Amino acid sequence: MLAISNLVTEFASVKALNGVSFQAKPGLITTVIGANGAGKSTLLRTISGLERASSGSIKWFDQELTHKSVESIVRSGIAQVPEGHAVISQLSVGENIELGGLFRKRIARGDLAIATKEVYELFPILYERRNEAAGSLSGGERQMLAISRALVSRPKLLLLDEPSLGLAPLISAQIISIVNDLCRATGLTVLLVEQNANTALAVADHGILLALGKVVADLPAKEMIADSSLRAAYLGY
Amino acid sequence: MTSFLTAFFSGTAQGAIYALVSLGLVLVWRGAGIVNFAQMGQAMFTTYIASQLIQHSYSYWSAFVIALISGAALGALVDLGLMRPLTSRKNSQLLNSQSMRTTIPVIASLGILGVLKALAGIFWAGEERGFPSPVAPNAIKIGSTNLAITGFDLFVIGVVFLTLVLTTIFFTKTGMGLAMRASALNPEVTRLSGIKVGSVRTLGWAISGTASSLAGLLVTPRTNLSPNTLDLLLIVGFTAAVVGGLTSLAGSVLGGFILGYVISFVNVYSAPENVFIAILIFLLLALFIRPQGILGSKEVRRV
Ligand SMILES: Nc1ncnc2c1ncn2[C@@H]1O[C@H](COP(=O)(O)OP(=O)(O)O)[C@@H](O)[C@H]1O
Numbered sequence: 001m002l003a004i005s006n007l008v009t010e011f012a013s014v015k016a017l018n019g020v021s022f023q024a025k026p027g028l029i030t031t032v033i034g035a036n037g038a039g040k041s042t043l044l045r046t047i048s049g050l051e052r053a054s055s056g057s058i059k060w061f062d063q064e065l066t067h068k069s070v071e072s073i074v075r076s077g078i079a080q081v082p083e084g085h086a087v088i089s090q091l092s093v094g095e096n097i098e099l100g101g102l103f104r105k106r107i108a109r110g111d112l113a114i115a116t117k118e119v120y121e122l123f124p125i126l127y128e129r130r131n132e133a134a135g136s137l138s139g140g141e142r143q144m145l146a147i148s149r150a151l152v153s154r155p156k157l158l159l160l161d162e163p164s165l166g167l168a169p170l171i172s173a174q175i176i177s178i179v180n181d182l183c184r185a186t187g188l189t190v191l192l193v194e195q196n197a198n199t200a201l202a203v204a205d206h207g208i209l210l211a212l213g214k215v216v217a218d219l220p221a222k223e224m225i226a227d228s229s230l231r232a233a234y235l236g237y
Numbered sequence: 238m239t240s241f242l243t244a245f246f247s248g249t250a251q252g253a254i255y256a257l258v259s260l261g262l263v264l265v266w267r268g269a270g271i272v273n274f275a276q277m278g279q280a281m282f283t284t285y286i287a288s289q290l291i292q293h294s295y296s297y298w299s300a301f302v303i304a305l306i307s308g309a310a311l312g313a314l315v316d317l318g319l320m321r322p323l324t325s326r327k328n329s330q331l332l333n334s335q336s337m338r339t340t341i342p343v344i345a346s347l348g349i350l351g352v353l354k355a356l357a358g359i360f361w362a363g364e365e366r367g368f369p370s371p372v373a374p375n376a377i378k379i380g381s382t383n384l385a386i387t388g389f390d391l392f393v394i395g396v397v398f399l400t401l402v403l404t405t406i407f408f409t410k411t412g413m414g415l416a417m418r419a420s421a422l423n424p425e426v427t428r429l430s431g432i433k434v435g436s437v438r439t440l441g442w443a444i445s446g447t448a449s450s451l452a453g454l455l456v457t458p459r460t461n462l463s464p465n466t467l468d469l470l471l472i473v474g475f476t477a478a479v480v481g482g483l484t485s486l487a488g489s490v491l492g493g494f495i496l497g498y499v500i501s502f503v504n505v506y507s508a509p510e511n512v513f514i515a516i517l518i519f520l521l522l523a524l525f526i527r528p529q530g531i532l533g534s535k536e537v538r539r540v
């Protein structure tokens with residue numbers, strides 16, 4: 001269980017997160033939606049330790065994460081796929097995937113090989129292009145690669161920052177459905193951030209609506225989809 | 238023809254040394270975004286250590302190995318003791334502006350250079366001394382004809398060739414090599430992969446320290462050793478790194494060899510006093526024709 005309470009993250013004088021509290025249940029998909037600048041990326045970056053919280057707490061089961069380093073958070077099973085299809089374009093596709101599992105090379109070599117094989121089965125196109133530079137991939141393939149890099153670390157919690165940003169609707173639906181299948185098949189906990197609420201809420205169990213660094217709605221996903229006035233007020237559609 | 242061959246072989250041997258210096262600079266630049274002006278000061282210091290050991294009747298090779306290890310340790314120490322604390326988040330007010338962020342490490346590295354020179358003055362009275370080589374610097378003979386290459390040149394070329402092969406294997410075939418490349422290219426994605434980017438950077442400083450220490454050991458049999466003899470090497474190595482593209486390890490090595498040939502041919506066909514002007518003209522030409530360097534990438538993205 002991921003339990004966030006009264007989380008505040010500041011940049012200079014801007015409170016990007018201004019007292020955020022919610023919970024994400026294990027094995028389920030929790031979707032966080034919100035307009036541009038609402039604080040969605042800051043939320044994920046604070047969970048994974050890239051930004052420091054000024055107050056509040058982030059608990060993953062019984063571990064407090066707010067004072068841990070990024071590396072130790074990742075090593076405890078929390079993987080983030082950052083905004084903007086973040087892969088290392090100068091490295092090959094295979095090297096990007098290898099990078100994601102590098103820290104497990106000594107402790108779980110056998111399982112790493114299995115995890116690598118699994119992501120290649122999930123995204124066969126990446127296997128075909130494993131020796132090419134990641135920079136030569138299309139946007140959708142890059143997102144697949146970014147997700148694969150996270151998956152080979154065998155995360156228990158997967159943080160996805162706007163995976164459908166800039167992708168054709170068909171491709172983004174395909175990627176979100178793969179994440180959905182993965183969650184249902186393996187019990188992976190997913191925290192999915194999106195601006196585009198429809199596809200992301202459709203697969204979600206629970207929805208969080210974020211506006212100006214605050215949680216303004218915390219509902220089962222079905223109810224959030226149904227509540228058109230909520231979306232009209234905060235997302236403008 | 239003989240003078241051409243002489244220039245070629247001595248250019249290769251000198252270029253090999255410049256390649257090491259340039260490689261050392263690029264390793265730190267890629268990893269930490271810092272031009273380490275103390276690099277050849279570190280090399281001077283470790284070469285003095287080797288020289289001291291040899292005077293105390295250690296063998297050449299044990300002194301050689303100890304100097305390389307000291308080079309690694311000194312490189313790591315510069316990072317851990319100074320550069321990392323200076324550029325850490327805790328100093329964020331100081332580092333708010335981009336210009337301060339780039340200036341402070343430069344000043345710090347100049348400071349280290351000064352300290353190392355002062356220490357060399359204290360420990361070894363700043364004296365100029367010779368430094369031995371395991372191979373005689375005479376031309377190799379076949380029968381009674383002198384070849385254009387000396388045994389020492391061959392030794393230098395061999396050692397550097399071996400070093401470059403090992404470096405290439407390290408960077409392309411090992412996990413740690415991948416972690417180093419990834420950290421330099423995109424520290425954030427690398428940290429999100431669970432890799433301790435700070436430690437990886439320190440390792441980069443250590444490898445850079447080893448490479449420059451090796452350069453010091455290989456160049457001083459020809460130039461002698463004093464607190465200032467290696468300063469020139471930094472300038473040539475830096476030019477080689479810029480010509481090679483600053484961000485590319487292969488480019489830095491290539492740049493080193495190109496500079497070796499330029500300097501050697503100017504020496505043989507013109508006059509030694511023209512070498513500096515030639516380096517300058519070459520640098521300007523290279524920057525005009527290919528500002529990103531021979532193997533550098535067009536977009537220089539450093540965050
Ligand atoms: N590194 C930063 N420095 C200063 N302000 C930032 C930084 N990152 C985000 N912000 C500010 O924090 C707020 C939330 O940003 P962000 O979390 O990126 O929103 P979202 O991902 O929902 O679009 C915005 O007002 C943004 O300008």
Ligand SMILES: [Mg+2]
Nearest residue numbers: 040041042083
């Ligand atoms: Mg965002």
